[in-house]
Amino acid sequence: MPCPAPCPLSGRQDLSPSTPALPPGLADRGGWLxxxxxxxxxxxxxxxxxxxxxxxxxxxxxxxxxxxxxxxxxxxxxxxxxxxxxxxxxxxxxxxxxxxxxxxxxxxxxxxxxxxxxxxxxxxxxxxxxxxxxxxxxxxxxxxxxxxxxxxEWSQLLTMEQHPDSLWINGHSTPGRLNDRIPIEETETLPDSLKLIRVSRITLRAPTPRAGSDDAKRPLDAVFRHAGRLYIMRVTDPEYEQPHVNNPRRVHELGESFVTVSLGEEFKGYAYKLAASITERARIEAGSKT
Incomplete structure (x- = not known):
């Protein structure tokens, strides 16, 4: 299905030659940039x-x-x-x-x-x-x-954190998930498709294996709250996807984390929200992502 209409891109900056300015909140963060x-x-x-x-x-x-x-x-x-x-x-x-x-x-x-x-x-x-x-x-x-x-490092992620009131449009869900998709006709006015949010905790949930199923193709779900709303969406971060899907434990609790949420391309009439990346504070501070 083709895109319903060209999206308004007013206000987006080009990357052509100009005098760059640091984004708000970065200039006084210790000069890392x-x-x-x-x-x-x-x-x-x-x-x-x-x-x-x-x-x-x-x-x-x-x-x-x-x-x-x-x-x-x-x-x-x-x-x-x-x-x-x-x-x-x-x-x-x-x-x-x-x-x-x-x-x-x-x-x-x-x-x-x-x-x-x-x-x-x-x-x-x-x-x-x-x-x-x-x-x-x-x-x-x-x-x-x-x-x-x-x-x-984690301190730099804090300068890039976003605080949207919601992850685009809510109220549409696939079976077993929550607020994880948007009808394509409702995406016409959306200005973007990427968000970096911070959550206090996140649950990774792997489905129970079915007889004769291919474990490598079973999806992993992320369950978290943001701005007072509950979300359950598919994980596409390979660093978490395969290790947890293949783990005998079906539920895995993570602490404070950043989640990169991506709104994927249209699939069967919907745009799906995906947990494209999970970055745990504990892993960074332990040095496991260096």
């Missing part, structure tokens, strides 16, 4: 020789630095998303394929390793390519390697 912002000014905004990569169709490649906040499963590839360090805007790099998933080859670092949540990454982008409510989409340059520039 100072070197990063300097890199963006020199290598991205002014298009230095190092950043002038030849791209398909003669389009200019822009290396943009972001904090990776999701590297989630999407079909045979991944959906990667993050927040730009110089503006605080969300960016979702997408491929030119029909489902926009990113292959391992397209997203890997030069050493062949895969980006991880909280990596600070320089990503090669060609141009803004919004798709309905997914206003954050940017077409990536598949010929250039992604570059790891560092790691973010």
């Amino acid at each position: 100072s070197d990063t912002r300097r890199f963006v000014l020199v290598h991205c905004v002014t298009f230095s020789d190092a950043a002038k990569a030849s791209a398909p169709g003669g389009r200019m490649t822009q290396f943009q630095r972001l904090v990776c906040l999701a590297n989630s499963r999407k079909g045979g590839g991944r959906c990667v998303a993050g927040v730009l360090v110089d503006s605080g805007e969300w960016v979702r790099p997408v491929s030119a394929r029909i489902n926009h998933e990113i292959s391992r080859q397209e997203r890997q670092y030069k050493d062949g390793s895969d980006p991880r949540v909280l990596d600070i990454i320089d990503v090669p982008l060609l141009h803004h390519q919004p798709s309905c409510y997914q206003s954050e989409n940017w077409l990536l340059d598949p010929r250039s390697h992604w570059q790891r520039a560092g790691r973010a």
Whole structure:
């Protein structure tokens, strides 16, 4: 089903040359972005020789630095998303394929390793390519390697936390879940499709195995409250999905965590809310995500 209508994108900033300003709340956080912002000014905004990569169709490649906040499963590839360090805007790099998933080859670092949540990454982008409510989409340059520039910490996540009154539109649920989908015709006025929220606790719930079923394909659900509402939605974070689905325990309790919630592309008349990434405070402070 095609998009119901072009989404209004008023107010969205372009990534073309300009004088970047730090987002509110970041300037007084200890200067962790100072070197990063300097890199963006020199290598991205002014298009230095190092950043002038030849791209398909003669389009200019822009290396943009972001904090990776999701590297989630999407079909045979991944959906990667993050927040730009110089503006605080969300960016979702997408491929030119029909489902926009990113292959391992397209997203890997030069050493062949895969980006991880909280990596600070320089990503090669060609141009803004919004798709309905997914206003954050940017077409990536598949010929250039992604570059790891560092790691973010819990304190940096706090500066990027969002406080929406609700996760878009509620009141529509799949069997066994709650507030996890939106009829596609109601998405026309939605301005975005990514949120970074913090929850005090989260429950991961794996379904009871069925005779003859393929455990690897069974979904894992996240149960949490945000702004006074209960949500139950599918988890697509591979760092949690497979370990917990294959664990004999069916329920797993996590403490304070950040959740990257993504509104996926239309599927059978609905846009589904997905827990694309879970970042536990306890794991970060224990050093298990470094």
